[in-house]
Amino acid sequence: MPDGLEKGPPSCGLSAEDIEAGFGDLHKPLNSIKAIAAAEHCIYCYDAPCVQACPTSIDIPTFIHQIRTGNTDGAARTILSENIMGGTCARACPTEVLCEQACVRNHGEEDPVEIGLLQRFATDHLMAAGGAHPFERGADSGKTIAVVGAGPAGLACAHRLSMLGHSVKVYEAKAKPGGLNEYGLAAYKMVDDFAQKEVEFLLEIGGIEILYNRPIGPDLALSDLLKSHDAVFVGVGLGGTNKLGLDKEDLNGVEDAIDFIERLRQADDKSTVAVGNDVVVIGGGNTAIDAAVQSKKLGAENVTLVYRRGEDAMSATPYEVELARKNGVNVRLWAKPQSIKGDTHVKSMKFERTRMMNGKLAGTGDSFKVPADMVLKAIGQQLSLDALSGVEIAGGKIAAAADFSTSMKGVFAGGDCIRSGEDLTVQAVEDGKQAAHAIDTYLKGDANG
Numbered sequence: 001m002p003d004g005l006e007k008g009p010p011s012c013g014l015s016a017e018d019i020e021a022g023f024g025d026l027h028k029p030l031n032s033i034k035a036i037a038a039a040e041h042c043i044y045c046y047d048a049p050c051v052q053a054c055p056t057s058i059d060i061p062t063f064i065h066q067i068r069t070g071n072t073d074g075a076a077r078t079i080l081s082e083n084i085m086g087g088t089c090a091r092a093c094p095t096e097v098l099c100e101q102a103c104v105r106n107h108g109e110e111d112p113v114e115i116g117l118l119q120r121f122a123t124d125h126l127m128a129a130g131g132a133h134p135f136e137r138g139a140d141s142g143k144t145i146a147v148v149g150a151g152p153a154g155l156a157c158a159h160r161l162s163m164l165g166h167s168v169k170v171y172e173a174k175a176k177p178g179g180l181n182e183y184g185l186a187a188y189k190m191v192d193d194f195a196q197k198e199v200e201f202l203l204e205i206g207g208i209e210i211l212y213n214r215p216i217g218p219d220l221a222l223s224d225l226l227k228s229h230d231a232v233f234v235g236v237g238l239g240g241t242n243k244l245g246l247d248k249e250d251l252n253g254v255e256d257a258i259d260f261i262e263r264l265r266q267a268d269d270k271s272t273v274a275v276g277n278d279v280v281v282i283g284g285g286n287t288a289i290d291a292a293v294q295s296k297k298l299g300a301e302n303v304t305l306v307y308r309r310g311e312d313a314m315s316a317t318p319y320e321v322e323l324a325r326k327n328g329v330n331v332r333l334w335a336k337p338q339s340i341k342g343d344t345h346v347k348s349m350k351f352e353r354t355r356m357m358n359g360k361l362a363g364t365g366d367s368f369k370v371p372a373d374m375v376l377k378a379i380g381q382q383l384s385l386d387a388l389s390g391v392e393i394a395g396g397k398i399a400a401a402a403d404f405s406t407s408m409k410g411v412f413a414g415g416d417c418i419r420s421g422e423d424l425t426v427q428a429v430e431d432g433k434q435a436a437h438a439i440d441t442y443l444k445g446d447a448n449g
Contacts, residue, residue, distance in 0.1 A: 014299035016271035022297035023270055026188045026323075027091070027117060035121045038114045039068035045104055050115060053102035055421060056083040056430045060099060064118055076126035077134045079119055084135075084159045084433075085152055087127065087198050088181050089426045090120035092189045094286075094317045098426070127197065133204035138165030143443050146171060146229040148216055151179020152425045153235030153415025155202055156432030157439075162207040164440045169229070170208065173215035179237055181425060183262040186290035187270065188297070216387040223390055226410050231439045234391070234398065234406070234413040235432060238381035238423075244282070244337050253346040257281060257291035257378035264294055273298060276374025280349050281305045281329075282337055283378030284314035289321065291376045292329045303329045304370050308336040308354055308361060338367060340375070348372050383417055395419065404435035405442070412439055 014022075030038060044061040051060050058079050066075035079086040095116035103112035126134065143166045147154045150172035158168040176182055178195040185195075203210075214220060216236070225232045241256045243249060253276065267273050275298040281291050284307035292305045305324060307314060310333050314321060325331060335351040342348070348371050352363040383397055392399040392407035400406055400418040414420065414431030421427040 014271075016269065019271045019298060023188045023191070023294075025191045026186075027120075029124065030114070030117050030121045035067055035072075035118060038118055039064045041105065041111075042068075042113045043104065049102040049104060050099040050113075053099050055098070055424070055426045056089075056433070058082045058086070058119075060115055063122060064113065064115070067118060067122060072122050072125045073129070073134075075118075075122035079123055080126075080134060082433075083426065083429050084156055084202055085181070085198060085425065085429050086119055087123040087194065088152070088190070089429065090116050090123060091194070092181070092185050093424055093426045094319070095119075096319045097317050127201050133201075135159075135163055135205055137162050137206050140167070141165040141443070143167065143230040144169065144228075145439060146225040146232045147235065148222075148225070148232065149173070149179060149235040149237060149415075150177035150199070150210055151235055151237050151415065152181060152428040153237075153417075153432040153435075154179070154233065155199065156429040157233045157235060157414065157436045158208045158432075159202050159205060160433050160436035161439065162205045164436065166207070166230075166440070166443070168208045170210040171214040171216065171220065171225070172210055172212050173236075173239075175212050177210055177212075179235075183265055184258055184287070185265070186261065186294055187265055188294075189290075190265075218387075221387070221389060222408060222411055226408075230410070230443055232411045233404075233432070233435055233439060234388070234411060234417060235415040235428070236384070236388075237416045237428075239384040240382040241377070242380045242382055244340075244377060244379065246337060246340050248340040248342065248346075251340060251342050251346045252344055253342070253373055254340065254375040255377070257283065257287050257376040258381070260291055260376050261287070261294065264298075270298065275300050276372070277301045278371045279303045279374045279376065280370055280372040281376045281378060283307065283380075284309065284316060285378060285380070286316050286320055288376075288378035289316045289324050291378055292324050293327045295374075295376070296327045296329060300374075302371070304332060304372075305329050306332045306335050306337070306349075306351055306370070308334070310334060332370075335368070336361075336363065341369075346372055346375050349375060381416075403438040403441075404431065405438065410442070412442075 042064045048061050063075040063078040099115045100112040105112045147158050147170045150170050177199045182195040279295040279300045295303045334354045338352045339350045353366045390408045398413045398418045400413045404412045412435045414435045415428035416423045
């Protein structure tokens with residue numbers, strides 16, 4: 001835990017039971033009756049815009065029709081055939097600005113179809129039922145592929161490669177699989193250890209082995225993996241974090257929001273996770289929102305989220321921003337960090353108000369101070385380059401062609417570590433899936449000389 005913060009909740013009086021209750025499921029799942037009623041709201045459009053808005057191109061009208069007619073397992077297979085991590089995406093992806101925003105019901109000033117909740121209903125039903133895995137492993141090709149990273153991109157790639165008949169070894173730097181699904185999403189979005197249950201379900205197809213605590217680096221280079229495998233897929237995500245560039249950034253109580261979220265996600269008892277009384281979160285994305293809301297749920301008295309631009313420029317969705325406000329987070333816009341105050345432990349932060357001048361963000365010279373005994377930085381992540389020798393880097397990410405191939409023959413990449421779209425779980429899954437097909441094509445071409 002951060003130095004200077006005592007174990008357990010602050011003096012606001014939240015009990016361990018209150019804290020646990022505060023981290024209950026953000027979206028209550030549908031029961032069968034409500035699922036059928038929600039499915040009835042869909043008009044089953046031809047060339048449905050919701051499908052076009054889904055990065056994994058799930059046939060949404062079909063799976064909703066299957067739910068309506070009682071074929072819930074069939075609905076799950078329709079979803080999972082395009083997005084093997086459809087359970088997580090139903091919980092954590094911003095469906096309100098993807099498929100649900102595209103729903104034609106919006107044009108009639110009606111509520112859109114509850115696509116996310118219906119997707120969760122179907123996938124949860126299939127996983128809870130047990131039984132045989134819904135997809136079969138292809139005939140053994142004799143080829144072995146190394147997948148670097150057991151996050152959404154890597155796992156989706158591994159599963160599809162197994163469907164295509166290839167054997168996969170996944171090299172994971174941490175002690176558990178799941179990537180950001182396990183370590184980086186708010187606990188109230190992924191209750192009941194769902195990230196691990198989903199990985200277990202995915203691995204039921206067979207042909208996939210995960211090796212833990214095996215980061216690429218000096219002892220395991222990409223060139224080494226190519227010597228022992230027929231191809232490599234890199235799905236390492238963004239392991240580094242951006243800095244504020246201010247003096248005293250290393251004071252006790254100042255840390256990266258992603259580390260705070262990971263500590264909370266891995267805690268058996270959330271009431272033991274240290275949090276300040278006056279928490280300042282810096283950033284405008286979903287990580288900032290997750291950190292701010294969870295600080296309040298842990299019992300912080302005052303949580304202030306500060307973003308340098310206006311609300312329209314925030315990468316967090318309007319739903320997420322409103323969620324923060326409903327949970328008592330004070331959202332302050334148009335302000336940038338100016339200095340950190342404190343001796344050994346942070347005591348406050350000074351911010352300068354900003355505005356747009358000639359199309360550029362500029363400081364106004366007007367400043368204000370916010371008390372802080374905990375500062376969580378959520379100003380973006382970056383690719384850790386040390387272990388990626390041999391592949392071209394462009395704009396801070398791995399340069400990848402349309403088929404996800406890199407400058408290193410036999411090495412492919414996808415997910416947040418390349419530029420392929422939004423930095424979302426659903427996009428990472430799509431990258432992994434499509435990269436698997438590209439690897440399959442590469443291996444077949446290589447075999448044919």
